[in-house]
Amino acid sequence: DIVMTQTPLSSPVTLGQPASISCRSSQSLVHSDGNTYLSWLQQRPGQPPRLLIYKISNRFSGVPDRFSGSGAGTDFTLKISRVEAEDVGVYYCMQATHFPLTFGGGTRVEIK
Amino acid sequence: QVQLVESGGGVVQPGRSLRLSCAASGFTFSSYGMHWVRQAPGKGLEWVAVLSYDGSNEYYADSVKGRFTISRDNSKNTLYLQMDSLRVEDTAVYYCAKAVEVTTRRWFDPWGQGTLVTVSS
Numbered sequence: 001d002i003v004m005t006q007t008p009l010s011s012p013v014t015l016g017q018p019a020s021i022s023c024r025s026s027q028s029l030v031h032s033d034g035n036t037y038l039s040w041l042q043q044r045p046g047q048p049p050r051l052l053i054y055k056i057s058n059r060f061s062g063v064p065d066r067f068s069g070s071g072a073g074t075d076f077t078l079k080i081s082r083v084e085a086e087d088v089g090v091y092y093c094m095q096a097t098h099f100p101l102t103f104g105g106g107t108r109v110e111i112k
Numbered sequence: 113q114v115q116l117v118e119s120g121g122g123v124v125q126p127g128r129s130l131r132l133s134c135a136a137s138g139f140t141f142s143s144y145g146m147h148w149v150r151q152a153p154g155k156g157l158e159w160v161a162v163l164s165y166d167g168s169n170e171y172y173a174d175s176v177k178g179r180f181t182i183s184r185d186n187s188k189n190t191l192y193l194q195m196d197s198l199r200v201e202d203t204a205v206y207y208c209a210k211a212v213e214v215t216t217r218r219w220f221d222p223w224g225q226g227t228l229v230t231v232s233s
Contacts, residue, residue, distance in 0.1 A: 001174065037218040037219070039218075039219045041157075043157075048207055048222075048223040048224065048225055048226055049149075049157065049207075049223055050221055050222065050223065051212065051219060051220065051221035054212070054218075054219035055219070060212070060219075060221060090156075092156065092157055094157075094159075096217075096218035096219060097218075099171045100159060100171065100172070100173045100174060101147075101159040101162070102159065103156060103157040103158065103159065104156075105156050106156045106157075
């Protein structure tokens, strides 16, 4: 199975400041069809997860443009340009290139 | 709007069975792949299974393969997860989630609110 490793485990951020989360996969996530199926999800406290980013850098419908994704191959990054209070929660990367699908361990974003 | 409502969770003894349901509304259920994902208390997310729109293709996590079965009834707009030979480590909130696009199951949203399964003697 593909192992997804996220860093940091926790990210205390000042409101209005940027935050960055890294995700590394144990194997390349480039599919034979040429796509890279790396997604980012947000889970606010007490809520189910929701999709933020798919295929590395595509923002899902309704996701603010302060969220952006980048990367290639085995190394990926989620950036929040200016953290707002509503961004508090746990962020997960997920690969869907190889079955079984696997998630990173999560990064908790909290306000300093 | 799209709505997914899970049910069927509860407390069950190790070795017993349970069937979860996910009632879907607000979209053409028969056109979309569907997933089950679980989250143990205080832990991260673990993908469980996926089923194609017509029920013809299914994949499972190694941890549940041979014990869990994903299925669907498109006439009832309902997804199921039959869980047999339950173990203590299957204790989790179980979420169903809808594939975003008809043509791929590789990203999914929204998720339901989840149903808690507790396996304990």
